[in-house]
Each structure stands twice: as C-alpha cells, then as structure tokens.
Amino acid sequence: MAKVPVINLRKGHAVNYNGDTCIVVSMEHKCPPRMASYVQMSIRSIATKKVYNLRLTSNESLEGVNLAREEYEFSYVDGMGYHFLEPNTYEDVIATEDIVAPVKDYLMEGNVYILLFTDGVVCSIELPASITMTVEEAADGVKGDSANNVYKPAKMTTGLVVQVPLFIKPGERISVKTEDGTYLGRVNN
Numbered sequence: 001m002a003k004v005p006v007i008n009l010r011k012g013h014a015v016n017y018n019g020d021t022c023i024v025v026s027m028e029h030k031c032p033p034r035m036a037s038y039v040q041m042s043i044r045s046i047a048t049k050k051v052y053n054l055r056l057t058s059n060e061s062l063e064g065v066n067l068a069r070e071e072y073e074f075s076y077v078d079g080m081g082y083h084f085l086e087p088n089t090y091e092d093v094i095a096t097e098d099i100v101a102p103v104k105d106y107l108m109e110g111n112v113y114i115l116l117f118t119d120g121v122v123c124s125i126e127l128p129a130s131i132t133m134t135v136e137e138a139a140d141g142v143k144g145d146s147a148n149n150v151y152k153p154a155k156m157t158t159g160l161v162v163q164v165p166l167f168i169k170p171g172e173r174i175s176v177k178t179e180d181g182t183y184l185g186r187v188n189n
Contacts, residue, residue, distance in 0.1 A: 004064040006039045006056045014067035014118065017052060020045045021065050021118055029058070046116070046123045049102065068117040069126070074107050082107070084115060084122075095122045103127055105160035106178055127178040132187045133157065135172050138164065151183075 006027075009015065013024045027041035037058045044051045056062075072084035072093060081094040093115065100107065103125050107113070114126040138154035151163040154174075162176055164183045175184040 002064060003061040005059070005061045006041065007058050009039075009041070009062070014046075014065040014116075015043060016063040016065050017043055017045075017054075020047060021123060022046065022052065023067075023116075023124075025051065046118075065118055067123075069114050070117065071112050072115045073112050074109055076109065084113070087112070093122060095125065099123065100125065103178075105156075105158050105181075106131055106176075108133070108158060129179070130175050130177050130184055132173055133160070133162075133176050135164070135168055135170050135174060138168055138170050 004013075004015070007029060009024050009027060011024055011026060015022055015024065022043040022045050025042040025044050027039060029037065029039050031037040039054075039056050039058060039060075041054050041056070042051055043054065071087065073087055075083045075085045075092070077083070081096050082100045084093045084095060085091070086093070095115070099122055103113075106127050108131075111131070113128075115122050116124040116126060133156040135154045136157045139152050150166055152166055152168075153161050154164040154168055155161050156176070160176070160181060162174070162181055162183050164174065168174065168183075168186075173187040175187050176182070177184050
C-alpha cells in the first residue's frame with residue numbers, strides 16, 4: 001500500500017505500524033510558535049488492542065491499509081466460528097474467537113454489526129454506541145435501599161453483567177452503553 005502523509009490521516013483510517021494493522025483513534029495537528037509543526041496521534045492495534053501514542057513531524061508518512069466497513073447480521077455460532085450474514089446477498093462470513101472475544105457479550109442473533117475487513121478477512125467488529133438487551137437474572141431490591149442511587153448486578157441473556165437500578169426485573173429490556181457496559185435506561189417494548 002502507498003505511504004500516506006500523517007497530516008492526511010483522520011480518525012477511523014487504517015495504517016500499518018511496526019508490521020501491525022492499526023486504526024487511528026485520535027489525531028491532532030499542532031503548530032507551536034517558533035517550532036516545527038507536528039501531529040500527535042493515538043492508534044490502536046486491531047489484533048492486540050494495544051494503543052500507541054505517536055508524535056510525528058508533519059512531513060512524515062505511514063503506510064496506509066485498505067479497510068472496508070460493511071454491515072452484517074449476526075446469525076449463529078458453531079465449531080467453525082461466529083457466522084455473520086450480509087443482509088442483501090446472504091453471503092456467510094465467519095469470524096474467529098480471537099476477533100469476537102472483545103465484543104462477545106454484546107452479540108445477539110439478528111442484530112446488525114459493522115465488520116472491518118482487511119484483504120477480504122474480518123479483522124474487527126464495531127459495536128453501535130448503545131444496544132438493547134434483555135435482563136435474564138436480577139436480584140430483588142430490598143425495601144428501604146432506595147435512599148440513594150443504589151444499583152444491583154443483573155445478568156443479560158448474552159451473559160453480560162450490568163449494574164442496574166433496584167427497580168429493574170428479569171424480562172425487562174434495557175439500553176446498555178457498549179463502550180463500558182453501563183446502564184442507560186429502560187426500553188419500552
């Protein structure tokens with residue numbers, strides 16, 4: 001792939017850094033007085049999830065990587081891996097356990113997710129900002145515990161444990177922030 005000047009990179013672009021495919025997480029072009037301008041950027045490895053903080057001069061460049069983002073519907077899991085279907089062509093794509101591991105607790109059959117491809121191979125899965133989940137198990141709230149904002153653990157149908165308010169009961173649908181797994185609110189059916 002061709003070299004891309006760092007000043008042309010934006011959040012979401014893919015680059016090759018130390019032989020590892022990385023996504024640009026943030027970048028800022030700085031021009032301090034009486035000094036050469038530079039680019040301060042953070043990139044995250046797709047494979048290891050390690051974040052690199054780089055400070056490069058404005059005339060440096062990194063090797064760009066072709067990255068495709070496509071919507072796929074999660075279908076099922078079997079011995080081969082996690083199966084996703086393209087909604088229009090029903091093309092089946094399989095993601096391996098190591099790719100799915102960071103987002104496994106948010107995968108629900110029938111939901112649409114964005115798959116990232118490099119050279120036709122799934123390299124990562126992007127989650128929406130929030131996702132609607134169903135509470136499978138939640139302890140009953142104790143009378144008198146409502147003086148402050150008191151939370152209890154609740155297990156979702158996917159196995160994810162979320163801290164929820166005392167009034168949430170099993171079977172209710174809630175919205176969960178995928179960035180950190182926090183409770184956002186109830187979802188009306």
